[in-house]
Amino acid sequence: MDLTAAPLSRRFGAILVDWLLCLLISRAFADPVETPWLAPGLLLVVYGLFLGFFGQTLGMWLLRIRCVSMATGGPLGVPRALLRGVLLLLFVPALIMDKDGRGLHDKAAGSIVVTVTPAAS
Numbered sequence: 001m002d003l004t005a006a007p008l009s010r011r012f013g014a015i016l017v018d019w020l021l022c023l024l025i026s027r028a029f030a031d032p033v034e035t036p037w038l039a040p041g042l043l044l045v046v047y048g049l050f051l052g053f054f055g056q057t058l059g060m061w062l063l064r065i066r067c068v069s070m071a072t073g074g075p076l077g078v079p080r081a082l083l084r085g086v087l088l089l090l091f092v093p094a095l096i097m098d099k100d101g102r103g104l105h106d107k108a109a110g111s112i113v114v115t116v117t118p119a120a121s
Helices: 008-029 038-053 058-062 078-089 104-109
Strands: 065-069 111-115
Touching: 008 038, 008 058, 008 065, 038 078, 058 065, 065 078, 078 104, 104 111
Parallel strands: none
Antiparallel strands: 065 111
């Protein structure tokens, strides 16, 4: 598997889709003024489960990217996906990137976001 980082535009688009979905879902259950941490908490759960088991959230699937382990190229597992999610919610670690386009949240979790290539038929 080619572990070249996906373009920043796709990564930003995917998190935007995921964030908007979490806002809509959390708004259906509670007032965001009274429970401001519901949407970020939901995003953390989504990241923990979907990245942990499948390597993709809905936003990532739509934009054809995947978050994989640098060591194996497979899903991260729930603990590392949660670590990545917590650091992503802090926002600043995602802004500090290395030459390969990996943020501090990716480095801490041992992950990289790659472009999904269609399977040859």
